[in-house]
Amino acid sequence: xxxxxxxxxxxVLLALPQASTASDCPHSAPxxxxxxxxxxxxxxxxxxxxxxxxxxxxGSSEVRVKxxxxxxxxxxxxxxxxRTDRRGDTLYIEVETPDGNWRRHSPYLDLEIEAPxxxxxxxxxxxxxxxxxxxxxxxxxxxxxNIIVRDIADGVEIEDGSGxxxxxxxxGEVRVDDGSGSLEIEHVTxxxxxxxxxxxxxxxxxxxxxxxxxxGSGSIELDHIGGDVLIQxxGSGSIxxxxxxxxxxxxxxxxxxxxxxxVEGRVxxx
Numbered sequence: 001x002x003x004x005x006x007x008x009x010x011x012v013l014l015a016l017p018q019a020s021t022a023s024d025c026p027h028s029a030p031x032x033x034x035x036x037x038x039x040x041x042x043x044x045x046x047x048x049x050x051x052x053x054x055x056x057x058x059g060s061s062e063v064r065v066k067x068x069x070x071x072x073x074x075x076x077x078x079x080x081x082x083r084t085d086r087r088g089d090t091l092y093i094e095v096e097t098p099d100g101n102w103r104r105h106s107p108y109l110d111l112e113i114e115a116p117x118x119x120x121x122x123x124x125x126x127x128x129x130x131x132x133x134x135x136x137x138x139x140x141x142x143x144x145x146n147i148i149v150r151d152i153a154d155g156v157e158i159e160d161g162s163g164x165x166x167x168x169x170x171x172g173e174v175r176v177d178d179g180s181g182s183l184e185i186e187h188v189t190x191x192x193x194x195x196x197x198x199x200x201x202x203x204x205x206x207x208x209x210x211x212x213x214x215x216g217s218g219s220i221e222l223d224h225i226g227g228d229v230l231i232q233x234x235g236s237g238s239i240x241x242x243x244x245x246x247x248x249x250x251x252x253x254x255x256x257x258x259x260x261x262x263v264e265g266r267v268x269x270x
Contacts, residue, residue: 026105027074031067031082035091037116042090047125048097050108056117056134056151063091064114072105080107091119117153129163137172146181155190182218191227200237209246219256228265 037043038061045054050070065084071077081096097107108128115121120137123130129146132138137154140147146164149156155172158165161179173190176183179197191208194201194215202221203210209227212220212234219237222229228246231239231253238256241248247265250258258269 025070027077028070033065033084035063037063040091043119044092044122046094048095050128051110053131054113060116067111069109071107
């Protein structure tokens with residue numbers, strides 16, 4: 001009976017919101033900024049380490065930035081800066097963190113940014129999870145961390161080092177150069193081009209074709225592709241293609257089985 005009560009109490013405590021501890025972030029402070037976006041066409045964000053979320057909003061003429069800086073001590077915390085600038089029709093948001101070798105609690109700045117939906121985004125990020133949605137277009141260079149990109153009106157171009165990458169609801173072309181981690185792409189109007197080092201690739205529901213320039217390892221799943229499928233070079237892992245409106249061509253396959261079904265065009269496996 002006593003054991004059952006202890007289990008119930010433990011469950012209740014786990015369900016309650018957990019307060020941050022000193023080990024989570026020894027020293028923190030807010031970093032906020034606002035930019036007038038009237039007449040701007042591009043937003044350039046250099047985020048460095050930390051979580052980053054950028055959301056496009058309708059009817060807004062401002063870029064609003066909310067951030068939380070974290071550091072191992074007060075002196076380092078003061079050196080974490082959030083800088084903003086405007087040059088012509090381009091807005092700039094830049095994070096500056098101190099250099100050094102950190103055994104624990106490396107300094108970082110988490111950012112949440114709201115921007116007018118008509119802006120084109122150019123984003124550079126070193127580490128931390130990232131989410132971008134509801135903007136005109138995106139050019140992203142990311143080192144590590146999971147990425148979610150969705151609801152982009154025009155094209156998307158991403159260079160990513162490692163981490164899971166999910167892209168959905170894009171009104172233009174998608175180009176991805178990915179080092180490692182799973183890659184999932186769906187609901188894309190324009191053509192899709194992929195260069196991938198390792199990890200599973202899933203592409204579904206596109207209105208145009210898919211070109212996989214190079215794939216190192218991991219399975220490839222393609223479904224409901226509105227144009228041709230061209231796999232130029234595949235290292236290892238299975239390939240499955242279904243419901244392809246155009247041709248299905250594999251120019252070079254290393255190892256792993258190949259399956260296809262409902263291909264309207266020609267099939268060529270070399």
